Amino acid sequence: MQHLVVAPVLLPLATAALMLLLGTKRRGIKAALNLASTVAGLLLAVLLLRRVGVGDAAQAFALYLPGNWPVPFGIVLVADRLSALMAVLAGGVALASLLYALARWHQAGVYFHALFQLQLVGLYGAFLTGDLFNLFVFFEVLLAASYGLLLHGDGPARVRAGLHYIAINLVASLLFLIGVALLYGVAGTLNMADLSMKLRVVPESDRGLLHAGASILAIAFLAKAALWPLNFWLPPAYAAASAPVAGLFVILTKVGVYAVLRLWTLCFPTGAGASAMFGSEVLVWGGLATLAFGTVGMLASQQLARLAGYSIIASSGTLIAALGFNQPALSSGALYYLASSTLAGCALFLLVELLERARQVQADPLVVDDTREALPFFLDAEPITDANLDDEEEALIGRAIPAALAFLGVAFTLCALVVAGLPPLSGFVAKLAMLTTLLYMHGAAAWVLFALLILSGLAAATGLLRVGMRHFWTLQARPAPRLRIVETLPIGLLLLGCALLVVHGDAALRYTRATADTLHLPGRYIDAVMAAQPVAAPSPVSPAVVPEQTP
Incomplete structure (x- = not known):
């Protein structure tokens, strides 16, 4: 277990490789x-969660020294x-996105699978590194891999969006290095x-340089976390990204949120002296602006794809604002929200392509995708026929809902x-967990967040209802879409994860509360890391002593 x-x-x-x-x-x-590698990686992550999530505070850390220094x-x-x-x-979102990609998208580029695995290297490494x-x-x-994945499938829209994406991330990387x-x-x-x-012991003469470095580093993180502007x-x-790539990218914005949370709770806690809570107000009000x-x-x-993108921005704003208050109870609800919004966001991006296909389906059973390959298994060429008509040819009992359309609707x-809360x-x-905590907090920012959480849910419900009406209530006499199991399975698994968060809500909230308590008491993390010791080298084996023989 030491190499876990x-x-x-x-x-x-x-x-x-x-x-x-x-x-x-x-x-x-x-x-x-x-x-196989993605499934194994998810299982390893689950084992790691069980390793650090069960037991007292002293067992809540697992460390590894790769160079034994x-x-x-x-x-x-x-x-x-x-x-x-x-x-x-990260492992759950990656597995869902990969299963969806195996239907057809993995054939649109020769290096898709290698880039996918390199993306996981960056994600797991960013979450587990200690420096x-x-x-x-x-x-x-992870950024280098994401550049290739974003362009996966070709097309002018992807190239245009990819150039903007690469430019902003290159600038963020430069700022990261400077910070x-x-x-x-x-x-x-x-x-x-x-x-x-x-x-904590930086001299006052260097305090301005410290804050400048931390601010530059925060800009790099917050650009990745999609903070406004x-x-x-x-x-x-x-x-513009393909559906499985967009689903995987949902976790990328959470990398920036994680980096801010990790660094600020460690370096600028309430006991950090003159630098205590440095930048917390910027995080709070920046998060509120992002949520708005x-x-x-x-x-x-x-468009549903753009609506899903703005929902990711709203979730990032919610997390950054909530975590900026430095309240363990609020952070606990925010971490629960992080898990819920990540799963739902990935499922929504995977649904985008299926819903658009259902609207654009024609009687021709062959559709040519970006790989210029005929895909006969996506569509049903047989039109839907009415039954049980009266004398005026009006339907008596309505039209049967095809299974594929029923799945999309549900x-x-x-x-x-989930997205609307x-x-x-x-x-x-x-x-509800965040709103309950905000009721007992004072200050204008807390009440603004309280109001925005409710308004954002109303806005999400309104926008999604409008999109749903366009997709499901205007399907006149189109043929029913045909979906593959490998496309529907990951969406079902992600939504099952959201349901399990409710069924086991008490256990999940206990876990997030313990996580928040550990974050806001950074001494535990510091003591655990500084106490790590290299593995001692094995002692050399002494040669056997051969007794001297007498002639």
Whole structure:
């Protein structure tokens, strides 16, 4: 079990290397390797969550020293309740997106499977690393892979959105590097636990440089987290991406949220002296502005893909604002909301293509996709016929709903309930937990967040209802869509995850509350990391002493 922390990073890295060795063909073998590795990575993440999530506070950390160097001089991987939760979410979203891609999208590019695994390397590494430099390295790995995945499938819309996406992320990476350099110049370390201790004793003459470095680093993180006004790139990029890639990208915005949460709770807690709670008001009001922007965007969107993109922006704003208050009870509800919104957002992006296909279906049973291959299995060429007509040819008992259309309707309704925060699914539980805490908080920002949480739910319900009416209430005499099981299965699994968050809501909220308590008491994280010791080298075996023989 000692290698469990590093296993989620090494597994997709080795899988990607093996896929590159296979060349540009053998897509069936690559698909099988990708699926097996993704399932195994998710299982490893679940084991890691069970390892750190069960037991007392002393057992809530798992550490690994890849180079076997003592802290803070060597690389350290740290798994706690937050990083394990993020790893499970990344693995679950990746598995759902991959299953959907196996229907056809994985054939649109020769390096899809290798890029997919490299994306997982960056995601798992970013969540598990314990120092800023390696966080930068894993950021670059996942960004490099995301560039290729965003362009997967070709097309002018993807190229245009991809160029904007690449440009903003290259600027963010540059700011990341500058911020890391400034913090290293001030503190002389990049290990997050050691940095937390060093920043508390920074001389007053260097305090301005410290805050400048932290601010530049925050801009890099918040650009990735889609904070307003740095989020103009997200709706067009996610709308232009293929459905499985957009579903996977839902977790990418949460990487920025995770980085801000991890660094700010460690480096600027209430006990950080002159730097205590540095930037917290910016996070709160920036998150509120982002939530308001996402709310307006959902109301204004006429396309489901763009509406889904604005819902991701609204969820990021909710998380950043809630976490900026530095209240464990509010952070607990926000972490529950993080899990719920990630699963629902991925399911909604996967549904976009299926719903658009249902609207555009024609009598021709063959459709040519971006790979220029005929796909006869997506459509049903047989028209729907009316039955049980009266003398005036009016339907007496209505028209039977095809199974595929029924699935789309139910899945869309469930996604809408979660995104809008309506009962009885997990979105309602998450918002109720945050609203209950906000009722006992003082200040204008708390009441603004309270109001925006309600208004954003109303806006999401209105926008999704309008889109649902266009998709389901205007289907005159179109043929019924035919869906494959491999396309519907991941959507069903994601929605099942949202349902399980409600069924096991008490256990889930206890886990998020323990996670929030650990985050807002950074001493536990610092003590666990600084106490890590390298594995002692085995002692040399002494040669056997041969007794001297007498002649």
